[in-house]
Amino acid sequence: MQEWVEGGMVSRRVVLQxxxxxxxxxxxxxxxxxxxxxxxxxxxxxxxxxxxxxxxTLKRLFGGRPIKDGxxxxxxDLPLIAENGAxxxxxxxxxxxxxxxxxxxxxYIISDHNRRPMNARFSLTPEMGAASIGANLRxxxxxxxxxxxxxxDGTLLMAKREVKVTVGGCGG
Amino acid sequence: xxxxxxxxxxxxxSVKRGDVVRVRSLVxxxxxxxxxxxxxxxxxxxxxxxxxxxxxxxxxEIFQADTTQSISENPFxxxxxxxxxPGMLKITFLDxxxxxxxxxxxIKFS
Numbered sequence: 280m281q282e283w284v285e286g287g288m289v290s291r292r293v294v295l296q297x298x299x300x301x302x303x304x305x306x307x308x309x310x311x312x313x314x315x316x317x318x319x320x321x322x323x324x325x326x327x328x329x330x331x332x333x334x335x336t337l338k339r340l341f342g343g344r345p346i347k348d349g350x351x352x353x354x355x356d357l358p359l360i361a362e363n364g365a366x367x368x369x370x371x372x373x374x375x376x377x378x379x380x381x382x383x384x385x386x387y388i389i390s391d392h393n394r395r396p397m398n399a400r401f402s403l404t405p406e407m408g409a410a411s412i413g414a415n416l417r418x419x420x421x422x423x424x425x426x427x428x429x430x431x432d433g434t435l436l437m438a439k440r441e442v443k444v445t446v447g448g449c450g451g
Numbered sequence: 452x453x454x455x456x457x458x459x460x461x462x463x464x465s466v467k468r469g470d471v472v473r474v475r476s477l478v479x480x481x482x483x484x485x486x487x488x489x490x491x492x493x494x495x496x497x498x499x500x501x502x503x504x505x506x507x508x509x510x511x512e513i514f515q516a517d518t519t520q521s522i523s524e525n526p527f528x529x530x531x532x533x534x535x536x537p538g539m540l541k542i543t544f545l546d547x548x549x550x551x552x553x554x555x556x557x558i559k560f561s
Contacts, residue, residue: 322498322547327485328519366523377533390521398521401530406513408471408533414516415523417484448523 328395333425336389336396341435346427349373349436355426357416357442364418365448371426373410373436377403383410385429392422417448454479458554460542465561468535474506475529478544478552482524501526503545508558509538534558 331339337346357369373383382405388398401412410428418424425439457479463472482500485493498520506514514530532540537559544552 321502322483322496322500324485324493324495326547327498368527370529393521395519395521398519400517402515402517404513406508406511406533406535407531409531411473411531412516413475413527413529414518415527417521417523 328397330394331396333389333391333396340387340397341427344433344435346435346437348438349428350438353426353428353436353438355424355438355440357424357440359441360443360445361418362445363448364420364444364446367416367418367442367444367448368413369416369424369426370411370413371428373428375410375428375430377405377408377410379405380431382431383428384431386410386412387425387427387429388414388416389425389427390416390418390422391425393417393419418442418444419447420444456480456544456550456552458542458544458552460540460554460556462540462556462558466534466558468560469533471531471533472558473529474532474540474556475527476542476554477525477527478554479525480544480546480552482520482522482526484520497547499546499548501544501546504528505543505545506530507541507543508532508534509536534560 352374354372354374355369357367361367369388371386371388373386375381375383377383383403385403386401389396390398398416399414403410421443423439423441425437428436459477461475466472478501480501483498485498487493500520501518504516504518505512513532516528518526540556540558542554
């Protein structure tokens with residue numbers, strides 16, 4: 280028998296146990312390796328993002344690199360209150376030139392209270408003309424959603440917004 | 452779920468050279484989330500979800516997304532694009548079961 284467990288019901292111990300099971304190999308997740316790996320077993324637990332706190336995610340993704348406040352250049356559009364956490368539309372727009380010498384290289388979407396905070400990474404190119412992306416997120420519970428933009432010179436900019444979630448829609 | 456992998460792409464009907472247009476795409480996909488047993492332990496199996504989106508224009512890659520299960524069922528993506536010549540926009544979705552779903556849209560200047 281399996282059941283869907285809502286995020287709030289999972290104790291810290293369970294999360295830690297799961298982390299232990301995933302082992303160190305999970306930390307070296309294939310996510311950032313780029314390119315699709317082998318098709319088999321890509322979706323199993325070892326290949327997924329580790330369950331971790333958002334601080335750990337930021338550390339894993341960006342190391343100790345400083346993240347600047349980018350709230351003046353990053354425009355995030357997402358609902359203040361999401362009635363259904365299973366579908367939360369978000370658009371992120373970074374006010375930046377998109378020329379071959381100066382452009383936004385990637386945009387990360389990280390939600391603090393999902394078990395796997397790393398939600399999506401978008402890799403952009405100057406050909407897009409504007410750094411603007413949109414997607415539908417699943418959010419587990421009320422919390423901040425962060426958008427982190429990485430410029431081609433390595434600068435990291437972050438903006439965040441709180442979203443109130445009435446019914447959680449995650450589980451991952 | 453016979454509809455898995457159905458891709459829809461929408462672009463504005465009239466596009467001018469150098470305009471920044473918003474491309475919207477939707478793919479029908481379950482995006483399975485992790486199941487847990489009674490003890491709350493995640494069930495280990497090969498979950499079926501899209502983990503890569505690749506957008507090319509006339510064969511050149513212009514946009515890529517790495518996605519996780521934190522993206523909704525039947526995922527929707529939109530992005531800006533500035534076409535400088537007419538051509539074919541192709542969006543490829545790859546999932547964890549080796550599935551590959553493609554959609555194309557032709558961009559013509561008016």
